[in-house]
Amino acid sequence: MTTTASRSTIFRRPKTTTGFWSWITTVDHKKIGIMYGYTAFFFLLVGGLEALLLRIQLAGPEGQFLSQAEYNAMFTMHGTTMVFLVIMPMSAAFMNFLLPLMIGARDVAFPRLNALSYWVFLFGGIFLYSTFLFGTTGAPAGGFLADEVSRLGSAPNAGWFGYAPNTESQYSVGTVLDYWSIGLQIIGLASLLSSVNLITTIFNLRAKGMRLLRMPVFAWMSLVVNFLLAFSLPIIAVALWMITFDRQFGSQFFQAANGGDPILWQHLFWLFGHPEVYILVLPAMGIVSEVLPVFSRKPLFGYAAVVFAGAAIGFLGFGVWAHHMFSSGIGTVAQAAFGLSTMTIAIPTGIKIFNWLGTMWMGRLRFTTPMLFAIGFVAMFTIGGLSGVTHSVVPADWQQTDTYYVVAHFHYVLFGGAIFGIFAGLYYWFPKLTGRMYSEKLGKLHFWLMFIGFNLTFAPMHWLGLQGMVRRTWQYAADTNLGPWNMVVTIGAFVIATSILVFMWNWVVSRRRGVQAGIDPWDARTLEWTIPSPPPQYNFAEIPTVTSLDDFWHRKYTEDDEERPVRREGADALVAELEHTGRHPDRPIHLPAPSYFPIAVGLSLPLVGYGIVYHGEVWGLALLVVGLLATVTSFIGWAQEPSEPEPFGEEG
Amino acid sequence: MSGEAQTTAHHHPTPRQYVQIAVLLGALTGIEVALYYTEPTLGKLVTPALLLLAAIKFGLVVGYYMHLKYEKRLLTGFFGAGFLLAGMIYAVVLVTFLIVPRFG
Amino acid sequence: MADLAHELGHHDEHEGLGVDNRKLAMWVFLASEFMFFGAFISTYLLFKGREGLTPPIPRDLYDIPFTSVSSFVLLMSSLTMVLAHNALSRKDQPATRSWLLATAMLGMVFIGGQVFEFSTFVQEGMTMRTNAAASGFYLLTGFHGTHVVIGIIMLLSLYGISRRQDGLSEAKGLNLELVGLYWHFVDIIWIVIFTVVYLIP
Numbered sequence: 020m021t022t023t024a025s026r027s028t029i030f031r032r033p034k035t036t037t038g039f040w041s042w043i044t045t046v047d048h049k050k051i052g053i054m055y056g057y058t059a060f061f062f063l064l065v066g067g068l069e070a071l072l073l074r075i076q077l078a079g080p081e082g083q084f085l086s087q088a089e090y091n092a093m094f095t096m097h098g099t100t101m102v103f104l105v106i107m108p109m110s111a112a113f114m115n116f117l118l119p120l121m122i123g124a125r126d127v128a129f130p131r132l133n134a135l136s137y138w139v140f141l142f143g144g145i146f147l148y149s150t151f152l153f154g155t156t157g158a159p160a161g162g163f164l165a166d167e168v169s170r171l172g173s174a175p176n177a178g179w180f181g182y183a184p185n186t187e188s189q190y191s192v193g194t195v196l197d198y199w200s201i202g203l204q205i206i207g208l209a210s211l212l213s214s215v216n217l218i219t220t221i222f223n224l225r226a227k228g229m230r231l232l233r234m235p236v237f238a239w240m241s242l243v244v245n246f247l248l249a250f251s252l253p254i255i256a257v258a259l260w261m262i263t264f265d266r267q268f269g270s271q272f273f274q275a276a277n278g279g280d281p282i283l284w285q286h287l288f289w290l291f292g293h294p295e296v297y298i299l300v301l302p303a304m305g306i307v308s309e310v311l312p313v314f315s316r317k318p319l320f321g322y323a324a325v326v327f328a329g330a331a332i333g334f335l336g337f338g339v340w341a342h343h344m345f346s347s348g349i350g351t352v353a354q355a356a357f358g359l360s361t362m363t364i365a366i367p368t369g370i371k372i373f374n375w376l377g378t379m380w381m382g383r384l385r386f387t388t389p390m391l392f393a394i395g396f397v398a399m400f401t402i403g404g405l406s407g408v409t410h411s412v413v414p415a416d417w418q419q420t421d422t423y424y425v426v427a428h429f430h431y432v433l434f435g436g437a438i439f440g441i442f443a444g445l446y447y448w449f450p451k452l453t454g455r456m457y458s459e460k461l462g463k464l465h466f467w468l469m470f471i472g473f474n475l476t477f478a479p480m481h482w483l484g485l486q487g488m489v490r491r492t493w494q495y496a497a498d499t500n501l502g503p504w505n506m507v508v509t510i511g512a513f514v515i516a517t518s519i520l521v522f523m524w525n526w527v528v529s530r531r532r533g534v535q536a537g538i539d540p541w542d543a544r545t546l547e548w549t550i551p552s553p554p555p556q557y558n559f560a561e562i563p564t565v566t567s568l569d570d571f572w573h574r575k576y577t578e579d580d581e582e583r584p585v586r587r588e589g590a591d592a593l594v595a596e597l598e599h600t601g602r603h604p605d606r607p608i609h610l611p612a613p614s615y616f617p618i619a620v621g622l623s624l625p626l627v628g629y630g631i632v633y634h635g636e637v638w639g640l641a642l643l644v645v646g647l648l649a650t651v652t653s654f655i656g657w658a659q660e661p662s663e664p665e666p667f668g669e670e671g
Numbered sequence: 672m673s674g675e676a677q678t679t680a681h682h683h684p685t686p687r688q689y690v691q692i693a694v695l696l697g698a699l700t701g702i703e704v705a706l707y708y709t710e711p712t713l714g715k716l717v718t719p720a721l722l723l724l725a726a727i728k729f730g731l732v733v734g735y736y737m738h739l740k741y742e743k744r745l746l747t748g749f750f751g752a753g754f755l756l757a758g759m760i761y762a763v764v765l766v767t768f769l770i771v772p773r774f775g
Numbered sequence: 776m777a778d779l780a781h782e783l784g785h786h787d788e789h790e791g792l793g794v795d796n797r798k799l800a801m802w803v804f805l806a807s808e809f810m811f812f813g814a815f816i817s818t819y820l821l822f823k824g825r826e827g828l829t830p831p832i833p834r835d836l837y838d839i840p841f842t843s844v845s846s847f848v849l850l851m852s853s854l855t856m857v858l859a860h861n862a863l864s865r866k867d868q869p870a871t872r873s874w875l876l877a878t879a880m881l882g883m884v885f886i887g888g889q890v891f892e893f894s895t896f897v898q899e900g901m902t903m904r905t906n907a908a909a910s911g912f913y914l915l916t917g918f919h920g921t922h923v924v925i926g927i928i929m930l931l932s933l934y935g936i937s938r939r940q941d942g943l944s945e946a947k948g949l950n951l952e953l954v955g956l957y958w959h960f961v962d963i964i965w966i967v968i969f970t971v972v973y974l975i976p
Binding site: 123124128129211214215216218219222223224225226227228229230231249250251252253254256257258260261264265268269270271272274277278279280283287562651655658659 | 800807821822827828908909
């Protein structure tokens with residue numbers, strides 16, 4: 020059914036389910052997840068390119084490849100991009116695509132709100148990146164930067180953490196930091212809306228029998244992450260409003276001369292920033308908790324412990340933020356308190372690591388690509404976690420702060436952790452998404468290249484940092500002797516880049532020519548493997564009833580006296596039957612109808628953003644007014660659109 | 672005004688009770704303002720007293736107007752969690768500023 | 776709209792919390808708003824007593840009797856809001872509309888009071904640029920006021936829908952309850968602000 024909505028009747032509800040317009044107006048969680056995934060991957064390439072530029076500059080001492088202004092812009096945008104435009108939306112891609120499938124639902128609780136989150140993210144990201152086209156920056160009077168800053172340098176340049184008062188308008192002239200503060204505000208809103216949506220979905224849309232403690236671990240981690248998002252994003256929203264008002268309207272929040280306090284920025288930023296890093300890594304931990312059991316042919320060791328440890332990490336994550344401020348003069352009492360709280364987070368994290376190891380122990384391991392990445396996660400994240408523990412010792416942290424040791428730490432947990440976990444998930448669910456298998460050879464090549472490249476890049480940063488190589492600095496002097504290892508790091512970065520090309524090639528080729536995968540190519544455990552690949556629009560022909568954790572596995576397998584799995588006689592027939600009935604529902608299924616309003620609202624927010632940046636000009640003010648009006652009218656139109664689902668396929 | 676009106680199975684206060692709560696809210700506000708003006712005499716006691724009055728008003732609106740008293744406990748859990756988390760976190764932030772040693 | 780999960784899949788039962796989706800979402804959202812307003816309130820508390828602030832500081836300019844009346848108005852708007860909800864539960868559509876309008880109008884009076892208060896302060900020499908405490912005051916009460924304005928828009932929308940569709944249906948009735956929750960929340964934030972920002976020494 021491919022009716023296109025006619026252009027002259029923009030107020031009529033669109034109906035199409037295929038073609039370009041179906042993506043623009045979709046409210047289907049799977050399509051939204053796919054859009055998140057491709058967009059996030061695109062930004063991965065951009066953020067990776069920014070990293071390569073940094074590494075070319077730092078390959079040798081006193082590099083001249085980038086100017087100082089360009090360097091500052093590149094490291095800022097690299098961090099901002101990877102955190103907000105890659106890992107968060109990639110996690111959103113997984114959560115969107117998988118959660119309804121894993122809990123036995125047809126969609127999320129608020130499908131149009133879901134679409135809105137995607138469009139707000141996309142256009143917020145574009146708004147942020149438009150800084151390269153429109154942003155201005157330059158030296159404050161008497162500063163040392165060149166007067167003319169190239170386009171490459173015309174981007175936010177105060178770090179992803181944007182410390183005040185550096186970000187105040189007297190020190191950061193021009194508009195690049197307005198693109199940063201307003202762009203992040205818009206992007207953050209997307210995640211906040213999504214968090215409320217997914218919390219409601221997980222709590223209220225589970226299939227019969229799918230009690231909370233029977234949900235896949237990925238679903239549990241998603242629940243924790245969405246609570247973290249809901250409670251931490253408002254804090255950075257406040258901080259961003261404060262710096263926006265300081266820059267645009269002259270408020271004094273971080274201006275020490277008039278009662279303001281730059282340390283307030285640090286508190287507000289890190290109150291968000293620390294839960295944020297758990298937001299970044301918990302979904303990947305959820306993915307690993309799904310992959311390891313399947314390829315160990317063993318249930319997850321200590322399901323309840325893994326779930327509660329995840330919740331504990333989330334909760335404790337709100338109590339450690341000032342460990343990012345140990346060298347900011349917060350005083351010994353605060354340092355001791357936060358040092359202790361930081362150490363305690365290692366406990367639930369350690370529980371998870373031991374449980375993952377316990378899952379693999381005595382399992383019948385299959386070293387597929389997702390399994391390699393999952394094992395890689397466990398190893399690399401442990402290394403990163405250990406360097407994190409060294410940070411929790413305050414005097415040691417004073418040595419490590421602002422050196423490459425910290426860069427090593429967070430790349431081990433965010434790349435070796437989150438990104439490895441994401442790749443594990445991309446390979447694991449590739450057959451479900453596309454109906455085909457990827458090339459295992461290319462997958463393994465990707466893994467080993469990436470594993471080697473990653474360690475070549477980030478391991479040396481530990482000792483480079485301890486030898487005194489300073490962060491966020493565009494050059495290092497020749498007599499520091501930091502050159503040789505920096506060259507190794509740069510080579511490693513290019514090895515990583517090569518591995519990504521291998522991944523992309525595998526993805527593109529396998530989508531077209533990969534071997535057909537059935538509904539359950541991995542002999543897996545969870546509900547998403549009980550429906551056709553790719554899933555039909557309605558997900559389940561009939562919503563299943565669940566009787567246990569890993570219900571699907573238990574329908575295929577029983578256990579012998581030594582608790583080893585024994586395949587039931589009817590297992591193959593069961594899978595074949597699921598494949599067949601999955602494609603042929605026996606009655607009409609009601610699905611939420613597509614809508615124009617999410618993209619309409621998504622488009623109007625950046626208009627408001629540009630209006631705030633350029634409100635000093637008449638046309639800027641006009642943009643602001645138009646943007647606000649567009650937002651309000653879109654919402655009113657949305658509110659009037661009925662939200663009842665319509666019959667799938669229009670047969671009624 | 673009629674008696675019990677029930678949109679769901681829960682109990683709802685009557686309109687009369689809602690008005691009584693409103694009168695109470697107004698009275699509490701009046702006491703707060705009066706306390707404000709007696710601050711010179713009462714000194715340090717004023718702050719805890721004002722906070723207590725505010726807390727009572729808060730509780731009345733949340734419990735009765737927002738109906739939380741009659742809703743599933745879980746909603747109180749979520750709402751309370753947000754409130755407590757905010758309270759704890761920002762209290763720590765403010766304390767951190769208070770206890771910073773000041774040198775010279 | 777009835778629970779999406781009920782619409783889909785005909786008679787499939789499902790697990791849930793027993794709370795309507797949109798209601799659950801609203802409560803979670805309101806809980807998150809504590810983090811938002813808490814940040815502004817604590818920022819104000821941090822700055823209000825600092826040394827070296829360029830005068831005037833907010834404390835110097837407060838007109839407590841005026842603000843007390845404003846606060847009372849907002850409190851009464853919570854009463855009218857809950858009476859609107861009650862009227863709808865009795866299917867009394869005209870009364871519902873009246874109470875909705877009353878709530879919106881009381882909200883507008885409150886906003887009017889805020890605007891008057893702000894412009895008085897500006898005339899007396901305190902803008903958000905004057906000092907950090909003033910910045911904190913203006914943004915805290917300004918964002919609160921913005922929330923009130925959004926609430927007024929939602930109230931008037933409900934009023935308009937009720938007029939056009941001859942009353943609010945069962946489904947739309949939940950919307951009224953949700954707007955009510957939002958409105959009461961904005962009121963309790965003001966309860967905190969009035970005490971902590973204006974009254975406490």
